Amino acid sequence: MDHAKLALLASATIVAVLLGVAFLGPSGERVIVATTTSTADSGLMDYLKPYFEAECGTSLSWISLGSGQAVAVASRGDADVLLIHDREREEQFVSSGNGTLRVTVFYNDFIIVGPIGDPANASSRDAKVSMGSIANAGRSGAALFVSRGDNSGTHALEKRLWAALGIGELENLGWYKSAGSGMSATLRLASELGAYTLADRATFCRLKGSMGEALRLEVVCEGDPSLLNPYSVVLLNSSRYPKIRYEQAIDFLLFITSPEGQGLVGNFTVSGERVFFPIYGKTESIGLPPEDEAVAIIEALRTRGHVV
């Protein structure tokens, strides 16, 4: 009898202690950025983390998702701030009242990559011509195209490019494979299948750096203005999502738009190559509309006396 009571008491204590350890641990101050696979996979977020933490005293956490999923997670109030690259979705997010402010913070470019030797003769300065060649070669069985297929910003651009060529119902095409994966996984799949794909330069460089010759892909199209890839920070509407860490989200926005943050982004390299270019307040220079209003708000926030 005593044995049984003792055993019961002991196990109850163990459970109580474990629950305490598990659920009452201090979680500390942090900010959760919902971001794209490209900023995370390229290593940019790892690179920025210590600088942001030293500056703001807040731990920088991020979840890497396709831009579509990142917006979905933010719409549920599960992230504090967005760093994504899908202009249409960003603007929709703000106009629907879920977000309050959107500002372009840096950019890079998309590239079309394909198997070594370019069997589809897709090499071109014009993205439409390049994609058209891939489609033609695909129809004759000489090429494959792998799509992200995950509602990411990259996937959105790819769909716009196909739409411009008048190619629809992509999922029914034999030469079109939908990967449903992040950028790195899609690139590896394209490499294995000997297929073409649309990629952001940062992730391609990172993967090329880590895999070397094993990534059997080369660039076939770059430099087309339609392949421009601007990244934005979007602030969430704190009255709609009262539980988000709004002050920390503003700290993140102010950090990345500060001269220091912009400099860090510009200095970040992957295998010796710069892959992101700061553009805060200078969007006209790459042919995007000016963002004076957003910049004015951010500068007002900065003078209001935030940490950064």
Place this chain on the structure above:
Amino acid sequence: MWCDSMGWIEIFLDGISEAFGLILSSDAEILGIAALSLKVSMIATLLGAAFGVPLGFLIASRSFYGRSLTIAVINTFMGIPPVVVGLAVYLLLSSSGPLGFLSILYTPQAMILAQTLLTFPVVCGLTVSSILALDQRLKETLQSLSAPKLWEAFILLRESRIGLITAVIAAFGAAISEVGAIMMVGGNILGYTRALTTAIMLYTNTGEFALAIALGIILLLLSFGVNLALTILQMRYRKKR
């Protein structure tokens, strides 16, 4: 082809040497990842056992209407895909979900909760079957002695301890090896919710195969250590019997 297979072997050998390099150099980031995996899965296993053993015992020792159905449901949940649990827990803990007020999404606590939901049916189902497997005469004897219920439970659980340890081993194996649930509710956040399995996914994606293999080896070694301890315990019990 020959080149390809050489590459394969090289990557594996690289991974093995990198694994031992990482262990010996006690790299802080890797140690943190391994410690988190171990902590989350061990707590989830113990919590799963804390709830699964008593419930399994009750189901096995009472006869009630729909008992077979209950057992079948529990056995089905033993094989539930971790991503389904991940999705359910995500929606539960999401800010706009019913448990959003806890604010534990993307924390180790959320990972423990998700894995507990995975370990609980494993422990519960295996407890049911090991209690049911006990000699019917033992139960009858205990009942004829009209021993206190708690005492009876203690004797029956002690008699099935080998099966209970098997249940704990299976539950721990399910927890430490899963990636779907903790990826969804933990978010794979560096230095906070990045566990061995989610890190392996990440490093595989970014093409750092040697590092991914190294983490896989560390995972296996940790799992081996825990299982060795549990198995020794199990064997010792067997001798006493």
